[in-house]
Amino acid sequence: MDANQVLVEISTCFKEAMRNGIGAEGLSFPFDPEDIVDDGLKDICRRLSAVFDMINESYRYAELLARGDLKAQASRTNIFAMPLKGLQSSLAHLTWQANQVAAGDLSQQVHFLGEFSNSFNLMINSIREKKIIEQQFKLITEVLGEGVFLVDYSGKIIFSNPESNRLLGYSSSEIENVLIQEVIHKQQLDGTLYKPAENLLFDAISIGINYDDEGAFTCKSGFLMPVTIASRPVFKDEKLDGAVIAFRDITEQKKYEQSLETINKLLETQATTDALTGIYNRVKFDRTLITEISKAERYSSPLSVIIFDIDHFKRVNDTYGHSAGDNVLKRLAKLVGANIRETDVFARWGGEEFVIQVPGVSLAQTAIFADKLRSKIEEFDFSEPERITVSFGVAAFQHGDNGTTLINRADKALYRAKENGRNQVCHSE
Amino acid sequence: MGDVYNFNWTDLGDLAVGRPNLGEETSVIVYRLMQYTFKDVLSKEIGKQRAVELFVQAGLLAGKEFCNNVLDTSLSFNAFIADLKDKLVALKVGVLRVEEADMDQLKFVLTVAEDLDCSGLPIFGESVCDYDEGFIAGIFEQYTGKKFTVKEVDCWATGDRTCRFEVKPIEG
Numbered sequence: 033m034d035a036n037q038v039l040v041e042i043s044t045c046f047k048e049a050m051r052n053g054i055g056a057e058g059l060s061f062p063f064d065p066e067d068i069v070d071d072g073l074k075d076i077c078r079r080l081s082a083v084f085d086m087i088n089e090s091y092r093y094a095e096l097l098a099r100g101d102l103k104a105q106a107s108r109t110n111i112f113a114m115p116l117k118g119l120q121s122s123l124a125h126l127t128w129q130a131n132q133v134a135a136g137d138l139s140q141q142v143h144f145l146g147e148f149s150n151s152f153n154l155m156i157n158s159i160r161e162k163k164i165i166e167q168q169f170k171l172i173t174e175v176l177g178e179g180v181f182l183v184d185y186s187g188k189i190i191f192s193n194p195e196s197n198r199l200l201g202y203s204s205s206e207i208e209n210v211l212i213q214e215v216i217h218k219q220q221l222d223g224t225l226y227k228p229a230e231n232l233l234f235d236a237i238s239i240g241i242n243y244d245d246e247g248a249f250t251c252k253s254g255f256l257m258p259v260t261i262a263s264r265p266v267f268k269d270e271k272l273d274g275a276v277i278a279f280r281d282i283t284e285q286k287k288y289e290q291s292l293e294t295i296n297k298l299l300e301t302q303a304t305t306d307a308l309t310g311i312y313n314r315v316k317f318d319r320t321l322i323t324e325i326s327k328a329e330r331y332s333s334p335l336s337v338i339i340f341d342i343d344h345f346k347r348v349n350d351t352y353g354h355s356a357g358d359n360v361l362k363r364l365a366k367l368v369g370a371n372i373r374e375t376d377v378f379a380r381w382g383g384e385e386f387v388i389q390v391p392g393v394s395l396a397q398t399a400i401f402a403d404k405l406r407s408k409i410e411e412f413d414f415s416e417p418e419r420i421t422v423s424f425g426v427a428a429f430q431h432g433d434n435g436t437t438l439i440n441r442a443d444k445a446l447y448r449a450k451e452n453g454r455n456q457v458c459h460s461e
Numbered sequence: 462m463g464d465v466y467n468f469n470w471t472d473l474g475d476l477a478v479g480r481p482n483l484g485e486e487t488s489v490i491v492y493r494l495m496q497y498t499f500k501d502v503l504s505k506e507i508g509k510q511r512a513v514e515l516f517v518q519a520g521l522l523a524g525k526e527f528c529n530n531v532l533d534t535s536l537s538f539n540a541f542i543a544d545l546k547d548k549l550v551a552l553k554v555g556v557l558r559v560e561e562a563d564m565d566q567l568k569f570v571l572t573v574a575e576d577l578d579c580s581g582l583p584i585f586g587e588s589v590c591d592y593d594e595g596f597i598a599g600i601f602e603q604y605t606g607k608k609f610t611v612k613e614v615d616c617w618a619t620g621d622r623t624c625r626f627e628v629k630p631i632e633g
Contacts, residue, residue: 108620109584117615118622121572125558132539139543143556144574 033068038077058088086110102127126152138163176278179259182266184274187212187237199281201252212237212277219256221248233261233277240265240272249279258286306380308358309365317379317387321435324377324391328429335429336398338388339442340405343421343454345384356416363414364422368405387439395428395459402426402457410455421455428460468522470530486553489577496578496592516591523592524599534604538564541604553577560625567605569628571597576624579617588616590624597626607631 033041041062049059061084065077090112096104097116102124106113122145129140129152138160142149170193173180179196181189192207200207200216210216213234219225229235236243243263248256259279266273304316312320321337328335342348342364349357361384368386372378377389390398402424409422425446427438441460449458476485503512528534531548532541546557555573562569574580578590590613598611608631615625 108586108615110620114620114622117620118574121558121560121574121621121623121625124560125572128559128561137539139540141543141547143546143550143558 033063033073034070035073038063038068038073042080054088054091058091059084086112089113090116097123122148133159179279179281181212181216181277181279182274183212183237183277185238185240185272187214187234189216190274196279199251199257199279200249206252216249217247217261219248219250221246221256221258223256233263236263236265237275237277240267240275246282258282306365309362309380311365311369311386312377312379314379314381314387317377317381317389318435320377321389321438324389325429325433325435325438327391329431333392334394335438336390336393336395336426337428337438337442338390338398338402338405338424338426339381339439339446340386340388340402340422340424341446341450342384343423343450345420348417348420352416359416360414360420363412364409364420367408367412371405371408387442395426398428399426399457399459406455406457423449423454424457425449426457426459468526470526492577513591517595517598520592520595520597521599521602522595524596524601525603526599527596528600528603532600532604545600549573555580555624558623567607567609567630571626571628572623573626574623576617579624582618584620585618587619588613588624589618590616590626593624594626597628601628605630 045059045062061081063077065074065081068074068077086109089106089110093104093106093110093113094116097120102120104120106117126142126145126148129142132140133156138156141156142152145152173193174195176193177195179199180191180193181196182191183189188211189208192202192204197203197207207215213226213231217226217231217233220230226234232245233243233247242265243261245261247259247261249259251257258281260282261277261279263275263277265275304312304319306313324335327333342360345357345360348360361380365378365380365386368388369378372388373390375391379387381387390401393401406422406424409420412419414420423446425442425444425448427442427445429438445458445460449456452458500512500516503515506512507515533544534541536544542557542559549555549557555576558572558574560570560572573590573593576590576593578593579588582589594611594613598609601607601609601611609628610631612627613624614627615621615623617624
């Protein structure tokens with residue numbers, strides 16, 4: 033083989049490769065250099081054969097790298113593979129960087145890898161900024177003074193801030209991953225368990241709406257803490273992802289409200305109750321009488337009033353003293369109170385005078401009822417004195433009556449009962 | 462100076478005063494000229510193997526001093542590596558990259574691209590970054606308090622395009 037033949041053979045080989053690609057087989061040096069007779073040409077062919085080998089190796093090496101095999105190797109003397117080795121090194125480093133970022137290491141930057149560096153460093157900077165925002169959010173929840181939960185759409189607690197842990201007595205590890213509706217918000221303020229459709233906070237979480245109300249959260253100790261709750265839905269990619277729930281302990285506020293309620297009830301009782309006998313006073317009687325007259329007027333229903341007065345009460349005071357007189361008033365109030373209906377309104381009118389509203393009962397029936405009361409009083413042992421008697425006046429509502437006209441008619445009837453000899457019932461016409 | 466010289470970081474001098482016009486930087490050619498002429502003379506005087514050992518030893522001292530005076534050893538490992546990378550780029554020593562890191566066994570594979578010692582060298586068929594081996598070992602030793610062995614497994618001078626170092630602690 034002379035030099036011209038060698039070149040033709042090699043050219044043919046390249047021509048095929050340039051048309052069909054190198055392929056899996058690789059380039060094949062078209063003859064054995066050792067067959068060349070001329071020593072100078074043999075040396076040249078040996079080097080050309082080595083170049084063929086380098087091309088084949090670097091081609092396979094590039095293929096492996098293209099598939100992501102970062103453990104691929106090429107021989108050190110392969111001059112065609114050298115830039116690929118630089119690429120391999122860069123890819124190996126980027127892989128490590130990506131793993132570092134995934135593990136939370138945001139301190140790294142990528143240097144001198146062109147667009148890779150820019151994109152990677154931008155990504156890391158973006159994650160850093162998000163992390164800063166996350167830290168700021170966490171800081172806000174720490175200093176907020178309100179409990180904060182982050183829950184997913186099933187109610188599972190994903191995050192709890194220190195204040196929520198302090199209020200409820202749970203650590204983050206104890207409370208996270210539990211369902212809020214099964215552990216924290218499962219009871220109403222009175223202790224009863226929510227039925228499935230009654231838990232409005234859970235409904236708001238699961239359908240993604242705002243929720244603001246008072247309720248109760250169950251502490252680790254079992255204590256049912258009254259709280260105000262504000263829940264706002266959180267969306268990710270326009271899909272419901274869960275909710276942020278803020279809550280505040282209102283135990284003290286509730287106590288204050290209860291004490292206010294107690295005081296108001298006490299004041300109301302004092303304003304409407306006779307201090308000696310414990311029954312209603314005239315103020316309460318007048319107020320309820322207005323209501324009953326309105327009903328009677330509107331529905332044409334019967335309404336009667338009874339007014340009664342202890343006979344010769346002055347003698348009781350004079351004979352047994354005022355204390356005994358007070359006891360008589362108290363016992364009389366108790367006795368009458370025990371013999372009227374719940375719908376009747378019984379009050380002390382003043383001194384030894386009492387009144388009863390008897391709604392829904394006619395004049396005649398009320399007079400019979402009054403007489404039964406009179407008998408019971410007459411038979412009752414009042415101790416000091418043993419016996420007292422009482423005179424009754426009864427009147428019934430008439431169209432156009434007001435409280436005064438109705439009471440006045442009953443009072444006139446009482447006056448007649450007194451005039452007729454006491455211990456009897458008289459009623460108006 | 463006496464019979465023995467003990468290196469001190471301040472011996473590097475005040476370059477702002479000493480080189481007001483030329484500044485802190487010099488040519489890589491000059492750096493390599495010094496390193497390879499040292500290697501030439503020392504290998505002829507004491508043998509190549511011993512010369513290489515001394516280069517590693519000097520690199521170790523340099524790494525420790527560099528760590529002490531330039532780096533922040535109070536940082537976490539990841540932050541320390543990030544700092545080291547930035548400093549090596551800023552000082553134009555090379556582009557350090559981590560390929561593998563086993564924090565449990567303290568084994569690492571590092572690469573240094575555009576390395577000061579070898580990038581652009583002809584293929585010698587053997588690695589030449591002996592000083593770098595010591596330098597990296599010195600930094601890791603100073604940071605962790607443990608002794609390390611560093612072996613350059615790939616080098617520009619062996620046909621690679623980046624220097625690759627295997628770093629692992631010396632057992633016992």
